[in-house]
Amino acid sequence: MEKDNQIFGIRAIIEAIQAGKEIDKVFLQKDIQGDLMRELMKVMKSHKVNFTYVPLEKLNRLTSKNHQGAVATIAPVNFYDLENLISNVLESGKTPLFLILDQLSDARNFGAIIRTAECTGVDGIIIGKQGAAPVNGDTVKTSAGAVFNVPICKVEHIKDAIFYLQGSGIKTIAATEKTDDSIYDLALNEPLAIILGSEDRGINPSVLKIVDEKAKLPMFGTIASLNVSVACGAFLYEVVRQRR
Incomplete structure (x- = not known):
């Protein structure tokens, strides 16, 4: 029933x-x-x-x-085909901006990320079919309805999606503390896909091996990491700042 x-x-x-x-x-x-x-x-x-x-x-x-x-x-939304979405964005003439969420499991964090993505002009969010946060009532509520405005793609394997993006001329940047490079030192005016990891484990090491760039946010307190949705907002608004 x-x-x-x-x-x-x-x-x-x-x-x-x-x-x-x-x-x-x-x-x-x-x-x-x-x-x-x-x-x-x-x-x-x-x-x-x-x-x-x-x-x-x-x-x-x-x-x-x-x-x-x-x-x-x-799911309260229909999921998009990744290849069609990338093709449509490239044909539109705008500079693509995608998000990839690797094993993000919290629905409310997912909703908050979708809300920020909608506000910053993200063209699509890519998640895995296995282990990803559900698109449920909590997601819809936390996103303030933005989940209906941002295309979401479910893919079999995150790594395959990254390879396809790279083959389409889109640079992939992993948000990770496992680097010396700051997000503020990277040029973000080209076609991009930003990768964020799970709340507890971060980005899968096998994914980190294949990305084009790695970047982190500077941290000055005693706590070693930010909430993933907050970190996402900082990354996306640095993209917005550079592209204005």
Whole structure:
């Protein structure tokens, strides 16, 4: 059965996935077994649907219905095809600016980043199908509705997206403390994609190996890092400053 942005029940979720419904994430009860659950797992893996195991209490908070140990959330937006989006932006004649979010998992941070991206003219946000923050009610609320204005692409592999951007003439810059280069020392007037990592682990080391540039924000306090959405804002507004 379906209600608002949720689908609950194992069979209903299977049918929704097979019908091409844009499933954002599936929440599964820990330790649940059975043939139907095994079928759901097979369908989710074949369609690369993002899922996570949660306690029964979490599912009961998501819905009061008979969920059978499975609740899915439906994305409130349609996701864009990366190749088409890049082609359209390049053909528009403007200097492209993309964001890549590598394993960012907090929906509210995601929403805050989308809001800043919309305000700074970002052309698209690229996230992975696996492990990415859900596009849910928290995302919509925190973004102040900007999620409906900024194209979002879900890709199989972040590294493949980076290679495609580079092949399209778009420089990739990783926001990371693992460098001596400051964002304020880089020229940001060319086509760019800025990469931000997860709240706890940062950018995957395998991704850092393939980017064109690495940059950090100067830190003068005793705390070693900024909230990822705050860091994103600082990076994007330095781009805006240089491009004005």
